[in-house]
Amino acid sequence: MIINLDPIFSAEGAFQEIDYSLDLSGETVNGLHPFSSPVNIKGEIRNHTGIVRLDAKADSVLDVECDRCAAKVKYPACADVEHIIVRSLNDDDNDSFILAEGSQLELDDIIREDFLLQLPVKFLCSEDCKGLCPNCGKNLNEGPCSCKKEIDPRLAALAQFSDFE
Numbered sequence: 713m714i715i716n717l718d719p720i721f722s723a724e725g726a727f728q729e730i731d732y733s734l735d736l737s738g739e740t741v742n743g744l745h746p747f748s749s750p751v752n753i754k755g756e757i758r759n760h761t762g763i764v765r766l767d768a769k770a771d772s773v774l775d776v777e778c779d780r781c782a783a784k785v786k787y788p789a790c791a792d793v794e795h796i797i798v799r800s801l802n803d804d805d806n807d808s809f810i811l812a813e814g815s816q817l818e819l820d821d822i823i824r825e826d827f828l829l830q831l832p833v834k835f836l837c838s839e840d841c842k843g844l845c846p847n848c849g850k851n852l853n854e855g856p857c858s859c860k861k862e863i864d865p866r867l868a869a870l871a872q873f874s875d876f877e
């Protein structure tokens with residue numbers, strides 16, 4: 713979405729509403745394409761006493777995999793997109809400032825970057841996901857695997873017996 717900044721910069725109190733969807737289906741996160749649903753953006757760009765702020769929320773539902781057990785997970789993700797838009801940068805300006813030298817502001821890249829930066833590094837199907845057995849690879853959320861039987865005392869005794877033979 714392209715915003716025409718001139719009318720916003722030229723009058724205090726001027727604003728433009730933002731309400732649109734962004735397709736990020738081409739984005740890769742952890743080797744997957746999790747954006748099967750569009751990202752919905754709602755907010756505004758407003759001139760508050762001469763300072764132009766972009767203030768929006770972006771949300772979507774991502775198709776990701778659990779970092780421990782690789783189960784498919786629907787992850788509701790939300791990001792704050794908050795920036796001050798300036799037409800020239802001073803030394804004391806910081807990263808949350810966006811420099812817009814022309815009269816148009818391309819929102820898509822700003823939202824894309826903020827949304828990806830605010831995603832968690834890891835996704836879990838649940839806080840207490842037991843993960844996969846490092847030995848046999850079985851999903852331990854579905855029950856214990858046969859590796860545990862190695863410490864069964866009867867089997868241990870049998871193993872000892874066959875050693876003795």
Ligand SMILES: [Zn+2]
Pocket residue numbers: 778779780781782783836837838841842843
């Ligand atoms: Zn899991």
Ligand SMILES: [Zn+2]
Pocket residue numbers: 845846847848849850857858859860
């Ligand atoms: Zn196992």
